[in-house]
Amino acid sequence: MTVIDIPGSKSVTARALFLAAAAEGTTTLLRPLVSDDTEGFAEGLRALGYAVRQEPGAWHIEGRPAGPGTADADVYCRDGATTARFLPTLAAAGHGTFRFDASAQMRRRPLGPLSTALRELGVDLRHGGKEGHHPLAVHAAGVKGGALTLDAGQSSQYLTALLMLGPLTAEGLDITVTDLVSEPYVEITLAMMRAFGAEVVREDRTYRVAPTGYRARTYGVEPDASTASYLFAAAALLPGREATVPGLGTGALQGDLAFVDVLRRMGAEVEVTADATTVRSTGTLRGLTVNMRDISDTMPTLAAIAPFADGPVRIEDVANTRVKECDRLDACAGNLRRLGVTVDTGPDWIEIHPGAPAGPAEIATHGDHRIVMSFAVTALRTPGITFDDPGCVKKTFPDFHRVFGAFARTP
Ligand SMILES: O=C(O)C1=C[C@@H](OP(=O)(O)O)[C@@H](O)[C@H](O)C1
Numbered sequence: 001m002t003v004i005d006i007p008g009s010k011s012v013t014a015r016a017l018f019l020a021a022a023a024e025g026t027t028t029l030l031r032p033l034v035s036d037d038t039e040g041f042a043e044g045l046r047a048l049g050y051a052v053r054q055e056p057g058a059w060h061i062e063g064r065p066a067g068p069g070t071a072d073a074d075v076y077c078r079d080g081a082t083t084a085r086f087l088p089t090l091a092a093a094g095h096g097t098f099r100f101d102a103s104a105q106m107r108r109r110p111l112g113p114l115s116t117a118l119r120e121l122g123v124d125l126r127h128g129g130k131e132g133h134h135p136l137a138v139h140a141a142g143v144k145g146g147a148l149t150l151d152a153g154q155s156s157q158y159l160t161a162l163l164m165l166g167p168l169t170a171e172g173l174d175i176t177v178t179d180l181v182s183e184p185y186v187e188i189t190l191a192m193m194r195a196f197g198a199e200v201v202r203e204d205r206t207y208r209v210a211p212t213g214y215r216a217r218t219y220g221v222e223p224d225a226s227t228a229s230y231l232f233a234a235a236a237l238l239p240g241r242e243a244t245v246p247g248l249g250t251g252a253l254q255g256d257l258a259f260v261d262v263l264r265r266m267g268a269e270v271e272v273t274a275d276a277t278t279v280r281s282t283g284t285l286r287g288l289t290v291n292m293r294d295i296s297d298t299m300p301t302l303a304a305i306a307p308f309a310d311g312p313v314r315i316e317d318v319a320n321t322r323v324k325e326c327d328r329l330d331a332c333a334g335n336l337r338r339l340g341v342t343v344d345t346g347p348d349w350i351e352i353h354p355g356a357p358a359g360p361a362e363i364a365t366h367g368d369h370r371i372v373m374s375f376a377v378t379a380l381r382t383p384g385i386t387f388d389d390p391g392c393v394k395k396t397f398p399d400f401h402r403v404f405g406a407f408a409r410t411p
């Protein structure tokens with residue numbers, strides 16, 4: 001099997017759900033990602049009084065431009081940071097008291113700069129436990145808008161949430177960023193906001209959003225580029241193999257597709273056409289130094305194949321991977337060392353030295369889907385790898401083990 005159907009993008013599905021909920025009219029979302037994160041987002045919307053009807057391959061959302069359809073709600077955001085950061089921001093545009101909580105894993109992840117920004121906009125937001133973390137309560141009375149400064153150096157999701165709030169404010173929003181990671185995710189946000197009728201312009205470090213509201217539409221979700229990275233990495237790693245992912249081509253919204261450029265630099269053959277991407281092994285994997293600030297969800301994917309390269313692989317500028325589902329720099333280093341690989345790390349980098357990993361070993365997943373999916377790639381050339389929590393892939397790809405196993409078994 002060389003052509004692989006990859007489930008829809010988590011980032012696109014989450015944004016589409018927000019935009020559809022805020023829009024005038026009913027939106028149909030085609031090929032949404034069905035996973036714990038996006039089911040959690042849809043469930044959160046329902047708790048806030050939005051009508052979301054899910055059928056196979058299509059979700060229908062009735063928009064409520066005035067905000068949540070209830071004045072009092074409890075919302076559980078599970079493990080999803082998009083849910084945990086986007087939904088309180090959406091609720092702020094409405095009227096009522098909305099309480100949010102999340103899993104233990106998500107409670108550990110920060111959202112302080114987003115809370116501060118919402119408070120600057122006049123939103124009465126209170127944290128129930130640790131400041132800048134879930135749980136929190138939003139006492140919403142609409143948002144007037146104005147200008148604010150934001151540090152999005154820890155997560156671009158703070159900026160995405162506020163940008164998407166912009167059209168729902170009375171006077172519009174100007175956001176100036178002092179720092180920003182994962183910038184391609186902001187490009188997804190801007191493109192999708194415009195697709196739902198918003199007017200937003202960027203002038204250097206300032207984003208200006210007009211108070212237009214959103215218009216409902218039918219929206220097709222492209223396959224998830226971060227998910228595709230495991231198949232692309234596997235194809236680059238296994239001599240004689242290739243992987244083609246339809247639906248991810250030159251027009252793709254997601255920056256994580258640039259992971260194939262890293263594989264190309266390492267020696268793989270890569271072809272990106274208008275509607276598909278193919279990665280082919282050449283039997284060579286070269287070491288390299290690469291800055292992954294823009295595409296850090298694929299850092300563990302690269303770390304997992306790095307020991308098979310002919311020289312050191314050094315990944316730089318990925319400090320924010322320490323505040324994801326787990327501390328991914330430590331998790332990657334720890335698991336590679338468990339496999340006998342030599343690894344060095346610093347505050348925002350990891351360097352992996354060549355040398356065939358050796359099992360048997362149980363990978364400590366830390367409940368992180370990307371640690372499982374990445375080390376499943378390592379396992380293709382390392383007998384004896386098992387996982388302490390293989391099921392945590394449900395966050396973004398519940399069917400991962402079946403799909404990846406089928407790819408691996410294909411001669
Ligand atoms: O906006 C989004 O959909 C996402 C942005 C990125 O997060 P950060 O901006 O926190 O790096 C990415 O890691 C996450 O998986 C999804």
Ligand SMILES: C=C(OP(=O)(O)O)C(=O)O
Nearest residue numbers: 079080081082297324325
């Ligand atoms: C970091 C991730 O997820 P999120 O921030 O959306 O929870 C991820 O999917 O790798």
